[in-house]
Amino acid sequence: MFLNYLKIAWAVFNRRRFFTFVNLFGITFTLAILMAGVAMLDHVFGPTPPEVNHDRTLLVMRVNLWLENEDGSVSSSTSGLAGLNLLQETLYDLPGAETAAITKSAWRVQSYVGSKKISSFLKYTDQYFWDAIRFEFLEGRPYTMDEVTNADHVCVINDATREKYFGDSPAAGRDIEIDGVKYRVIGVVENVPFVRQVSFSDIYMPLTLDPEYNKTKRLAGMCTGIVVAQNKSKFPMIREEFLHRIEQIDLSEYGNFNHIAAIPETLLEQASRLFFGSGGKGTKFHTEKVIGFFVFVMVMFMILPAMNMVNLNVSRIMERASEIGIRKSFGAPSTTLVGQFIVENLLLTLAGGILGILVAYGILGFISFTGWIPYATFTLNWRIYSLAILMTLFFGLVSGVYPAWKMSRMKPVDALRGGIS
């Protein structure tokens, strides 16, 4: 039976190649663009190495400080990344957490190799950073607690930086010079895409080497806290304890503020708070709104190609009038016919889906190749494949149901005569 459907479908696709081409073109292109888009989102929000603990990681990034007068008006407010002191006072030994780390945002530094100028990103981190983010070490090792406490002049560099400084030869144990100061390379790690702001950098150094380290007490600054929970169910516990701890901070030590807001959150939750929240002061998340927004955009994007396909399929009914007429006069029920046409349409969309994956590969490869985004290596993974299959099915059903229903409704007499106009 199914084999028969396949045979008929093949014959139909072959009959008017132009129509098959238009349908395939539409599906392929639509799915390719959607998948490239999803792959980029996944690149930013998904659990890609080295952030393998991503699913159970919470970040403390944004902090809001403000002065609220007695009448409820706000007279001054600061908003930005968390400060070192805030994290030092609140982040360590949270119940339910496996490990917690503090890092500073990567910033640009210049250095010279011979007469060649090299511009790199430098990130200061504590030793726990290497537990929270599981880098693969190509050479050497991460810095230890002793090295951080003593502020030893050591650093870990990424693969690209190794190549810039040392060519292909190994780097561990050798020195690099940044802003006139020498540092010993103790480890080399793989490159991390630029968009992964938590883990990205070219050079990593102990937090204590930061010239601003503990010079001024700050609640808002340039730092990010990373908390890896034992598992996802510990999130509420960690948040509650964190909120409790920031309430204990004596704000008067840090300047003219009397309110503070910060919360450990996942990347997606943070995005939801930025886009839909009340300016970051609230601690409510709107994750479902963000996901809803993306689904809405995806559906909107698929509507035009789907309508295009519906129109084409509806106008092709007559082509198959004699087939439908004969099957109906021999007693085929409408449901069987509907089923057959939907299967046919799904076959076409699936073919388009496979082509779409290939084109998406091309698009992503091209973007990676141009180097618009440093160290971006966009890949398609099972998350994207499964979404692609879902989108293909959705597409196939939406564009197939109405024409199939219309076909099955043809009266056998009309159908045998050559269709209704």
Place this chain on the structure above:
Amino acid sequence: MIRHALKLVWSRKRGSMLLIGEIFIAFLVLFTVIAMSVIYGQRYFQPLGFDYQNIYCVGMNEANWTQEWDQEMHNNLVSMVRELRTLPEVEAVSISQPLPFGMAWWTSSLEYNKKEIEINATRLSLEGQDLYKLELVDGRWFSEDDLTLEWEPIIVNQAAAVELFGTESPVGKRLDGDDDKRIVGVVREFRHRGQFSKPSPSVIYFTPLEVKTDESIRQLAVRVAPGTPASMEQTLTSVVQHHMGAEVTVTINSLDNVRKNGLKSVLVGIVIAALIGGFLLIMVVLGLIGVFWQSVTRRTEEIGLRRALGSPRTSVYKQIITEIILLTTIGMALGILLILQIPLVGMFPILSWGNVIPSLLVSMLIMVGLAVLSGMYPAWMASRIQPAAALHYE
């Protein structure tokens, strides 16, 4: 003719409705891309109000510089600027914060007579006018006497002057607020956020190089004479390092390069949107060709009969094209009705009558063009139908 076409479209209303729906959505997509290009195009051709050629941005940084900007560092800076000014190539040196075309900007607000406006703010020094060749339309530029004033002199652009003071001259007016700010001059325009930024009110605060504040100065803008060779970058670096310390990292960018990089990032966005929109439209055109082709095949009987009764080929051709244009017009009309609501309700402030109307006109033209293009082959096919073909049917 149109009446007849209307009747034909009506008699196949169910099939036509789907087609009209598709054209409606395609029109919305087309409009989005065109409106975006029109908005950015209009902005691109608005004057910037300043000259960005022959300007170097000199950045100074050093890993061991502490947060605090002390008197000694400031003295070094002042002597450095003095030496820069003695160089024959240098025409002006000024603080310029934030730098034009940069990713960072600073907005502040000004209030006059209880009317408050959001305003793009920037800090310039005494030579700021020569640096950017700003054109004064009223009042004066900052002068050395301003250093000793009891109040804070500010300069605004014309847009800000009109928004705050209407037709009155703003020169000498004191703004609301405890900090005594008074307007001393008006420049024609200073759109330092770049060519794709919205022309909007802008204010210049006076920040003399000679006076030390708590804020560190790590960036200067230097105008050099036209035709200065690139070796000037080395001269600048050595002057900076001579005064500020040899370990200071000096980064030198020409402002024109900064501008070009900024343009590129906006253009990439427009090009990607246009490519996606273009692909969607190609798909629609192909789909329409298929639908019209099919509809012509289905109507062989009717068209054959018309030919048999003496209707010339051109008339059949015209009939099909008219029908297509009619369908497109109905779909577009729905789209236009919807789009006109946007400036009426003010849903997106970026879309105003000034850009919606030209965008609509261009989109309509392109849409009709695409529809006719997709109808040409099917219409030609229809005009080739032999009268005899009609006789098969009955």
